Amino acid sequence: MGLAWQQGPLAPGAIGTFLTPAPLPERLLFAERLRRRMRVRFGGAWIADSENVVVLHEPDRYPVAYFPLEDVTPAVLEPERPVTRHRDLGATSWYTARCGNYHRKRAAWRHVSLPDHAAALEGRVAFAWRAMDAFYEEDQRILGHAADAYHRIDLRRTSRHLEVRDGNRTVADSSRPTVLYESGFAPRWYVPRHDIDLTALVPASMRTFCPYKGVAHYYDIGDAAKAAWSYPDAYPEVAMVSGMVSFEPNQVAVFLDGERLAHEPGQVVVPHGIDRGLDVEEPQGS
Incomplete structure (x- = not known):
């Protein structure tokens, strides 16, 4: 998430590799x-x-x-x-x-x-x-922190087939998802609500705040807690996914073109640093 946070190039958990003949210092500022x-x-x-x-x-x-x-x-x-x-x-x-x-x-x-x-x-x-x-x-x-010029989000519409299952139940079936590419994260697939069995989504009390996308609302699916999320009022820069739903592939079975997605490196969100104090009250009160 940006240059030095999460899986960015200067973060300890970087998912890329510097092609240098000698190892870089453990910490680079x-x-x-x-x-x-x-x-x-x-x-x-x-x-x-x-x-x-x-x-x-x-x-x-x-x-x-x-x-x-x-x-x-x-x-x-x-x-x-x-x-x-x-x-x-x-x-x-x-x-x-x-x-x-x-x-x-x-x-x-x-x-x-x-x-x-x-x-x-x-x-x-x-x-x-x-x-x-x-x-x-x-x-x-x-909101959240100083601008990170190295954090980028790209949204792409696609006609690929995305299916979400909870056991034998089909939760979502769509040939018009939107994929969200975000610096340091694996792709996230967002599904229009018309392609979802909304009775499968049970609202959870948890909310989180992303400085780039807004406030996320979470849903339980069956016995899987916080298995899906949505940005009901996504920021204008990512308005394309506003109201759409994304699913956690380690909580429910998510299939893309028939192949089950795995929980990739870059998909685990690390809690915000304590001095940032990020919470949902800040954007909701702005």
Whole structure:
């Protein structure tokens, strides 16, 4: 999912291989300019506004935006103790964010003893996502984490035959599914509801949030818990699958052109990092 998260090229669980004569370091961090105006809102005010944001891609983490200190409102950040230590980037100072009577502890951090090779982060501060009110690119709010330019989703309509069975019961039978290709994941097949026996889908209480697709609703099928999911109000970028249903091939039998699909590498979703704090409340409350 992107460059360094999930099965991306810089993640520990990468599904590809670098064709190099010698092994790469166990951990590779990558930093680059975002090339987009990014703003941070806190306590009802804009506290950061920059066109010079650097995004850090760190293994097993979502991208993190680092703002130049000169693009942060003075006196908003108050130093905390103690200083912690990042395994690659050295000593890290933490800050309480304060705007009027509104304040949050551990709301931001800065690496204060960077090694020479990480100078791109010198004089920059990152904000904890859920400690802030919101992040924006220009005038549009972004949800979940800083934009990952290496995360891509492609949707393709197809006439291939997809069939889903739960034991002897046919749950879905379609010759017009849509396949969703997403960076770091195996293909996912979405079926129109008209081609599904909807009585087989029992709504589950679980909801998850994808920063790229929206809020997913889950369904139990027979004894198989959370065997299917749908994005009832998928984001405009993936509106083609809005309301359609996808099925977990290790929970029910999914056949594509007569061949049963297996649970491939890249199909296990790893929980979000704790500092991202992603949950369904954020997009539903935006």
